[in-house]
Amino acid sequence: MDFEQLKDRLDALLEKESLGEMRGALMMLNVVDIAAYMDTLEGENLLKMYRILPKDISADVFSYLSEDQQQRLMRLIGETETSRLVGDMYVDDAVDFLEELPANLIRRLLRNVDEEQRKNINAFLEYPENSAGSIMTAEFCEFHEGITAKDALKELKKNAPDKETIYTLYVLDPQRHLIGTLPLRRLLIAPDEAPIEKIMTTGFVSARTLDDREYVAELVRKYDLLSVPIVDNEGRMVGIVTADDILDVIRQEATEDIEKMNALLPSESEYIKTRPVKLAMNRLPWLLFMMVSSILTETIIDKFSASLTIAFSACIPMLMGTGGNSGSQSSTLAIRGLALNEISPKDALKVLLKEARVSIIVGAALSVLCFGIQTLVFGRTVLEAGAISAAMLCTVILAKTIGSMLPLLAKKLKLDPALMAAPLITTLVDVCSLLILVLFASSVA
Amino acid sequence: MDFEQLKDRLDALLEKESLGEMRGALMMLNVVDIAAYMDTLEGENLLKMYRILPKDISADVFSYLSEDQQQRLMRLIGETETSRLVGDMYVDDAVDFLEELPANLIRRLLRNVDEEQRKNINAFLEYPENSAGSIMTAEFCEFHEGITAKDALKELKKNAPDKETIYTLYVLDPQRHLIGTLPLRRLLIAPDEAPIEKIMTTGFVSARTLDDREYVAELVRKYDLLSVPIVDNEGRMVGIVTADDILDVIRQEATEDIEKMNALLPSESEYIKTRPVKLAMNRLPWLLFMMVSSILTETIIDKFSASLTIAFSACIPMLMGTGGNSGSQSSTLAIRGLALNEISPKDALKVLLKEARVSIIVGAALSVLCFGIQTLVFGRTVLEAGAISAAMLCTVILAKTIGSMLPLLAKKLKLDPALMAAPLITTLVDVCSLLILVLFASSVA
Numbered sequence: 042m043d044f045e046q047l048k049d050r051l052d053a054l055l056e057k058e059s060l061g062e063m064r065g066a067l068m069m070l071n072v073v074d075i076a077a078y079m080d081t082l083e084g085e086n087l088l089k090m091y092r093i094l095p096k097d098i099s100a101d102v103f104s105y106l107s108e109d110q111q112q113r114l115m116r117l118i119g120e121t122e123t124s125r126l127v128g129d130m131y132v133d134d135a136v137d138f139l140e141e142l143p144a145n146l147i148r149r150l151l152r153n154v155d156e157e158q159r160k161n162i163n164a165f166l167e168y169p170e171n172s173a174g175s176i177m178t179a180e181f182c183e184f185h186e187g188i189t190a191k192d193a194l195k196e197l198k199k200n201a202p203d204k205e206t207i208y209t210l211y212v213l214d215p216q217r218h219l220i221g222t223l224p225l226r227r228l229l230i231a232p233d234e235a236p237i238e239k240i241m242t243t244g245f246v247s248a249r250t251l252d253d254r255e256y257v258a259e260l261v262r263k264y265d266l267l268s269v270p271i272v273d274n275e276g277r278m279v280g281i282v283t284a285d286d287i288l289d290v291i292r293q294e295a296t297e298d299i300e301k302m303n304a305l306l307p308s309e310s311e312y313i314k315t316r317p318v319k320l321a322m323n324r325l326p327w328l329l330f331m332m333v334s335s336i337l338t339e340t341i342i343d344k345f346s347a348s349l350t351i352a353f354s355a356c357i358p359m360l361m362g363t364g365g366n367s368g369s370q371s372s373t374l375a376i377r378g379l380a381l382n383e384i385s386p387k388d389a390l391k392v393l394l395k396e397a398r399v400s401i402i403v404g405a406a407l408s409v410l411c412f413g414i415q416t417l418v419f420g421r422t423v424l425e426a427g428a429i430s431a432a433m434l435c436t437v438i439l440a441k442t443i444g445s446m447l448p449l450l451a452k453k454l455k456l457d458p459a460l461m462a463a464p465l466i467t468t469l470v471d472v473c474s475l476l477i478l479v480l481f482a483s484s485v486a
Numbered sequence: 487m488d489f490e491q492l493k494d495r496l497d498a499l500l501e502k503e504s505l506g507e508m509r510g511a512l513m514m515l516n517v518v519d520i521a522a523y524m525d526t527l528e529g530e531n532l533l534k535m536y537r538i539l540p541k542d543i544s545a546d547v548f549s550y551l552s553e554d555q556q557q558r559l560m561r562l563i564g565e566t567e568t569s570r571l572v573g574d575m576y577v578d579d580a581v582d583f584l585e586e587l588p589a590n591l592i593r594r595l596l597r598n599v600d601e602e603q604r605k606n607i608n609a610f611l612e613y614p615e616n617s618a619g620s621i622m623t624a625e626f627c628e629f630h631e632g633i634t635a636k637d638a639l640k641e642l643k644k645n646a647p648d649k650e651t652i653y654t655l656y657v658l659d660p661q662r663h664l665i666g667t668l669p670l671r672r673l674l675i676a677p678d679e680a681p682i683e684k685i686m687t688t689g690f691v692s693a694r695t696l697d698d699r700e701y702v703a704e705l706v707r708k709y710d711l712l713s714v715p716i717v718d719n720e721g722r723m724v725g726i727v728t729a730d731d732i733l734d735v736i737r738q739e740a741t742e743d744i745e746k747m748n749a750l751l752p753s754e755s756e757y758i759k760t761r762p763v764k765l766a767m768n769r770l771p772w773l774l775f776m777m778v779s780s781i782l783t784e785t786i787i788d789k790f791s792a793s794l795t796i797a798f799s800a801c802i803p804m805l806m807g808t809g810g811n812s813g814s815q816s817s818t819l820a821i822r823g824l825a826l827n828e829i830s831p832k833d834a835l836k837v838l839l840k841e842a843r844v845s846i847i848v849g850a851a852l853s854v855l856c857f858g859i860q861t862l863v864f865g866r867t868v869l870e871a872g873a874i875s876a877a878m879l880c881t882v883i884l885a886k887t888i889g890s891m892l893p894l895l896a897k898k899l900k901l902d903p904a905l906m907a908a909p910l911i912t913t914l915v916d917v918c919s920l921l922i923l924v925l926f927a928s929s930v931a
Binding site: 070244284295305331336363395407464467 | 518643737749769810823836856
């Protein structure tokens with residue numbers, strides 16, 4: 042059954058006000074789909090549906106609602122009921138919801154939440170955006186030295202319902218320093234009386250609360266982990282980041298890079314839900330920058346118009362287009378290589394040599410084709426076509442050098458390499474390629 | 487300890503030929519790091535290190551080696567020993583390794599592998615690239631109706647070491663159709679005598695062997711799954727795809743899209759390991775296409791050179807640059823929105839209206855700035871500056887329309903939307919913006 046069908050049937054049940062049937066239908070669905078359905082409801086229907094939800098899944102469903110819908114529902118059910126939801130949600134989901142609210146409302150909502158949950162939420166709200174702390178959750182399974190495998194398993198069974206994941210257990214010393222990790226798989230096959238410190242792994246990986254979330258994502262990917270323990274500055278364990286949150290991080294980071302590489306300010310909201318004015322504001326900065334910098338190209342053409350005969354000025358778009366694309370090919374590979382930790386600024390010389398060889402192959406092929414087009418299609422003289430082709434070769438080599446080196450330089454200077462992508466590279470290459478063309482044009486004039 | 491230090495110490499131990507110390511050191515490391523270290527070794531040292539590896543982790547370490555290193559090691563240890571590794575590896579890892587080898591070598595290697603593993607591997611080798619079947623593994627935990635929670639747990643403990651994941655169990659009927667899934671968490675807290683068909687979930691999600699791997703990735707992300715069951719065309723369960731494999735899929739798909747969007751043929755190999763000729767071949771197709779299509783722009787300029795006075799021809803780079811970037815902004819958002827399932831071709835009208843409003847805001851801002859620059863910086867007449875600004879406004883609107891609609895059209899026609907990115911959009915917009923400029927230029931001439 043696809044989502045449209047599901048929505049039609051649930052709409053009908055909601056219309057009928059048949060509580061029993063609706064409860065039965067909900068039992069067949071998972072919380073993600075229920076939340077997706079509730080995202081389509083408004084006003085009275087939204088409230089009616091919320092009232093039908095079994096209490097034990099309402100907090101879970103609430104965490105999967107869209108931001109707007111969460112706030113709409115909050116206004117419908119009032120602050121006391123919202124408080125209860127916040128108390129029942131996993132800390133990381135509660136934080137995601139609260140982050141968007143004004144500070145005084147957060148304070149009121151947290152007033153009725155039990156103290157431990159409130160303390161956790163407050164601590165989490167203070168971690169900087171995109172840090173490991175900001176995406177972790179406090180509900181992990183902790184154990185202390187001395188307990189046997191059998192007792193650990195018994196305790197685990199008791200606590201399982203409240204934990205975000207039970208598939209990796211964390212062993213802490215009395216000062217709450219992490220001393221080992223224990224996959225549930227290994228606990229299951231261990232002898233009953235084995236003390237857990239004998240079966241745990243001490244060679245675990247961990248991250249700090251202030252580490253970038255991309256670093257955590259890299260750990261999960263590299264070591265195929267289900268969760269990463271997060272420790273504070275004193276090495277005490279404070280939370281875990283689970284693999285499912287990492288999937289979202291990897292996607293968001295890729296989207297951000299793609300946006301930056303295409304002359305857009307990165308945005309976290311979905312395109313279809315963003316207002317036109319906001320979309321325009323994300324697009325204007327680069328466009329304005331490029332327009333202002335095109336004063337340079339216009340000046341060059343103005344100044345050298347005497348030597349730019351029609352043969353030369355007609356090929357400016359081709360030269361600039363090829364140059365811009367050659368450069369953005371190289372910068373794309375460098376930026377993505379840096380993002381995936383496949384290259385680092387230390388590899389600059391290696392990259393430069395490789396790009397040199399690539400650009401000679403590519404440039405030579407393009408120059409030959411260019412010469413053919415200029416003489417055969419447009420009937421330019423051999424001298425003109427030769428000058429244009431030579432300008433083409435130089436432009437490609439220069440574009441690939443600039444394109445591959447700027448991202449590495451940005452990384453070295455601790456700037457974001459993705460900013461050195463097409464928009465900036467193209468602008469730079471435009472100016473350079475024009476100068477090269479003018480040089481060759483005036484030498485044959 | 488970072489990787490450089492780790493490598494130095496292991497190098498020293500390998501040099502010393504101290505078997506005991508090396509074994510001890512390896513016990514402190516995980517297989518990913520051991521494989522990363524072995525990736526740096528050559529010839530005799532690689533073989534020496536392999537001989538030191540404990541037998542029970544050698545297959546695991548082998549799966550994490552780079553492709554080249556796997557083949558190098560295979561030549562060093564011979565086909566019989568490689569056969570043993572293939573027999574011990576998880577099916578999906580074995581398939582990844584074998585895929586790169588010639589067919590007759592695969593046959594020889596599989597000759598010594600036990601029959602079940604061989605059958606599985608052969609079946610897997612036949613799934614098309616990028617299908618769910620090609621990334622799944624056959625080692626999942628299956629149970630049949632009638633067994634109690636207690637017995638299931640007992641059986642699980644026995645089989646745990648051989649399974650890729652034990653955290654979701656799959657319940658099959660006698661015809662091997664999947665009838666339910668059971669998270670280990672729920673099994674742990676169930677009463678001992680509960681039959682598993684009473685505690686399993688029947689509202690599970692699954693995919694088919696021929697579904698695209700991106701579809702599986704979307705399921706994992708949307709429903710926060712640890713693994714997805716894969717069924718064949720008759721609905722019989724044949725494997726699972728685990729979340730850690732999905733992380734790689736999401737990254738690879740993002741990389742592919744980024745490459746396609748920047749005039750590159752997508753490539754699966756790391757930049758730094760790819761030969762210059764191969765890199766050049768990935769870059770030439772789009773560059774050649776764009777050069778050939780620039781015959782159009784050159785023809786237009788050639789033909790209308792009379793009305794393109796210096797005021798107009800000098801602003802061609804600015805006009806094309808702004809048009810190209812405006813278009814690629816819109817196509818980027820459309821392509822990414824399609825990839826993340828946030829928009830679909832059905833939303834075409836909604837997108838068109840949104841882009842219309844955005845492009846009027848952006849176009850108006852740019853036109854005003856453009857008019858200012860043309861009159862104040864370059865001293866063009868009001869008539870010239872007005873015509874250029876009007877051309878600018880039309881170009882932005884047209885570029886955003888083309889940029890947002892072509893990816894949706896591609897999706898509708900079941901083509902890859904990422905192909906409708908910067909390179910193609912820019913080429914189209916270049917021609918259109920030139921025609922617009924010529925139109926305005928000749929109207930004021």
